[in-house]
Amino acid sequence: MSFTRALTTLCIAIFMFSAAMAVAQETQRLKRNTLPEIGVVASDTISIDKEMLVGNVIMRQMRAQAPIVNDPVLDEYIQDLGNRLVIHADNVKFPYTFFMINNADINAFAFYGGHIGIHTGLIYNADNESEVASVVAHEIAHVTQRHLARRMQSAQRASPVQIASLLAGILLGAVSGNAQAGMAAVSASQAAAVQMQLNYTRSNEQEADRIGITMMARAGFDPDAAGTFFGKLAAQFRLVSRPPARLLSHPLPESRIADARMRVDALPSRRVPPSLAFHLAKARITARYIYDAEYALEYYQAEVTKPQVIAEAAQYGLALALMRNAKYKEARSIIDTLIEKDPNNNFYIDAATDVLIELELTSEAIEMLKAQLQQTPRNAVVTLNLANAAIKQNQFALATDVLRDFLLLNPDHFLSHQLLSDAYGNNKQYLEMHQINAEMFALAAAFPRAIDELQHAYNFAGDSHLDKQRIRARIQQLRDEQAKLERLL
Numbered sequence: 001m002s003f004t005r006a007l008t009t010l011c012i013a014i015f016m017f018s019a020a021m022a023v024a025q026e027t028q029r030l031k032r033n034t035l036p037e038i039g040v041v042a043s044d045t046i047s048i049d050k051e052m053l054v055g056n057v058i059m060r061q062m063r064a065q066a067p068i069v070n071d072p073v074l075d076e077y078i079q080d081l082g083n084r085l086v087i088h089a090d091n092v093k094f095p096y097t098f099f100m101i102n103n104a105d106i107n108a109f110a111f112y113g114g115h116i117g118i119h120t121g122l123i124y125n126a127d128n129e130s131e132v133a134s135v136v137a138h139e140i141a142h143v144t145q146r147h148l149a150r151r152m153q154s155a156q157r158a159s160p161v162q163i164a165s166l167l168a169g170i171l172l173g174a175v176s177g178n179a180q181a182g183m184a185a186v187s188a189s190q191a192a193a194v195q196m197q198l199n200y201t202r203s204n205e206q207e208a209d210r211i212g213i214t215m216m217a218r219a220g221f222d223p224d225a226a227g228t229f230f231g232k233l234a235a236q237f238r239l240v241s242r243p244p245a246r247l248l249s250h251p252l253p254e255s256r257i258a259d260a261r262m263r264v265d266a267l268p269s270r271r272v273p274p275s276l277a278f279h280l281a282k283a284r285i286t287a288r289y290i291y292d293a294e295y296a297l298e299y300y301q302a303e304v305t306k307p308q309v310i311a312e313a314a315q316y317g318l319a320l321a322l323m324r325n326a327k328y329k330e331a332r333s334i335i336d337t338l339i340e341k342d343p344n345n346n347f348y349i350d351a352a353t354d355v356l357i358e359l360e361l362t363s364e365a366i367e368m369l370k371a372q373l374q375q376t377p378r379n380a381v382v383t384l385n386l387a388n389a390a391i392k393q394n395q396f397a398l399a400t401d402v403l404r405d406f407l408l409l410n411p412d413h414f415l416s417h418q419l420l421s422d423a424y425g426n427n428k429q430y431l432e433m434h435q436i437n438a439e440m441f442a443l444a445a446a447f448p449r450a451i452d453e454l455q456h457a458y459n460f461a462g463d464s465h466l467d468k469q470r471i472r473a474r475i476q477q478l479r480d481e482q483a484k485l486e487r488l489l
């Protein structure tokens with residue numbers, strides 16, 4: 001079963017319900033002549049607090065099994081893009097987390113608690129940043145309008161935790177490539193609800209389109225891109241036997257395209273200059289995640305000879321392709337030129353660090369990153385690159401200092417925990433290493449393994465009663481979290 005088909009099943013499972021129950025409840029609501037008030041809608045089914053809790057549980061499970069792209073440069077880009085949209089959204093009840101999935105399909109998805117996943121294929125297939133923004137704004141609208149919670153409210157027999165459990169099982173089965181695991185969570189009785197689910201989804205899609213287009217226009221993006229991207233998806237649907245993933249999970253009839261275009265026509269037109277960050281992100285995805293090493297090099301060797309919207313993006317893509325093919329000196333020449341023109345660009349800083357490490361010039365990389373960190377304290381890209389370079393240079397105290405400082409404000413940052421574990425392990429600080437390993441497993445909802453790590457840490461605590469007391473307390477906290485998860489699911 002393909003990832004696309006699994007995501008289709010996911011969408012069906014999210015909105016599973018008894019058709020008769022839904023019709024009865026809708027009739028009752030119409031009789032009362034009441035309209036749902038966003039912000040309190042579905043609060044009797046799942047509160048905002050519980051929605052955040054369920055979203056956190058699913059996100060933990062995804063960290064363990066999903067092909068999440070742990071790339072600080074792309075993380076920074078997509079989080080910045082998402083935040084620029086959220087600022088202009090209504091009914092925002094919690095912070096949003098944007099993350100990327102390594103999958104070539106054109107798709108994005110949202111789930112509880114403001115978690116929004118974007119496929120690498122979405123950026124790869126987009127022509128400009130506004131096209132990406134149109135999809136991300138659409139997913140934000142699904143969350144602000146609480147479509148998941150509203151769907152639950154129309155199916156009172158299915159509790160939010162039951163649906164959350166099913167959602168997690170199917171989503172994890174899909175993104176891990178284990179199709180059987182995903183299908184096992186779907187019973188035959190749910191098939192009868194498919195048509196009604198799609199009808200309800202179309203209603204939600206129209207609402208998300210309307211709100212998303214307005215949101216992206218407020219944020220300064222070109223609203224025309226929404227119609228352009230709809231047309232691109234529809235064209236793919238006509239030319240291939242299997243619809244794009246985006247269409248499977250987000251039905252796109254011609255009437256919806258026409259409605260979106262009418263909404264766009266009602267807004268003032270806007271000329272948006274090309275985004276350097278978007279084109280660099282697209283080049284990074286293309287060179288590192290979409291093409292294999294040899295083809296990426298051939299592709300970008302040809303691209304740099306052609307007229308480009310932003311020539312720097314083609315040069316950057318070529319540098320990354322050269323690095324993948326172990327041509328580090330050639331890559332450095334390109335990166336040095338790019339960083340001379342734009343010394344604070346994190347895309348270039350990240351590539352420069354990698355090149356210097358491979359050329360065994362790690363000390364030079366560390367000095368460059370230290371200077372940069374003074375200008376942008378706690379910047380994720382600079383911090384993680386500095387920590388990595390310091391570990392390579394056996395400067396473990398430097399690595400642990402910058403990572404611990406970063407984690408104070410970003411306690412759920414998985415890659416930071418991994419690097420900190422490497423630093424402690426290489427420095428033979430086994431007490432601290434096992435404690436950090438425990439936190440990594442906890443972030444992936446693997447509580448038994450987290451407790452095992454803490455028990456190993458206890459053995460390295462020696463005569464330190466304070467350390468032993470802290471470890472025992474943390475073990476109890478993890479047991480409580482595990483019990484809470486079991487009650488939830």
